[in-house]
Amino acid sequence: MPRGNMPRQPSRSGRQEGARRAQGSSSLKKKIVKATTAHAKKAKPPKAAVAKKKSASGYDPLAPERVRQIIAGLDQLYPKATCALTHRSAWELLVATILSAQSTDVRVNMVTPVLFEKYPTVQDFAALEPEQLQPDIYSTGFFRNKSKSVVGAARKVVADFGGNVPETMEELLTLPGVARKTANVVLGTWFKKNEGVVVDTHVTRISRRLELTRQEDPEKIEEDLMQIIPRERWTDFSHEVIWHGRKLCVARSPKCADCALEKLCHAADKTWSTVETHAGATP
């Protein structure tokens, strides 16, 4: 049978098991007990608790050995993963990361060389009015807000940090348009500091598919990941997962048949699976 056409393994979610058991029971007493159990299963515990608890079968998505295998699989798939945004300095990386929101790295990499040719220094950006920057970054989308963020960040870097991008999370978060994701990119990629995990759309989707978190809020996802990924791997893990999201674990129709993590992954929307899928493992 050609790859991609393999039937999925039957789901072993609690709901289906409950239904099967209810059909097969013969005594009324058993049915009552089963019905009570099924009802209890339907009552969902808080999401955070779900992610931390072992299932009745003993499966623990956060077991250190499983997490280690996921990291090893990502290392194998993307041994040279790094930030895809072209940059030559912390300032250029900061600008590129701000511009990458709701855009693609390919698009940003088309825009920034021309931009930095036109405005070579952070002081050049600080001297602009946001409106002057808009035509240069128009194609990255959300150009009005991004212009304000870039010019605002430049002014702050010049006024408060002597023209140098600060090297701490606390200071970076004082810059307009900079939240933890952007700060983590700059700290991890340029300054080689593992202060957190970059959580973008790829990391969100894949962390949830792999049951490393049940959270939806990026900061809560980051907190979950920081608890289970060794600190020295935070930046590499971020880059590797982002590459995985681009290459194989794409949003629609992930390429599971080619994925080194396939046996560890129980995502409900897998396109091919040799293991049981879990209804709760959704992107």
Ligand code: SF4
């Ligand atoms: S098996 Fe499929 S869904 Fe799971 S991580 Fe790999 S590509 Fe993504």
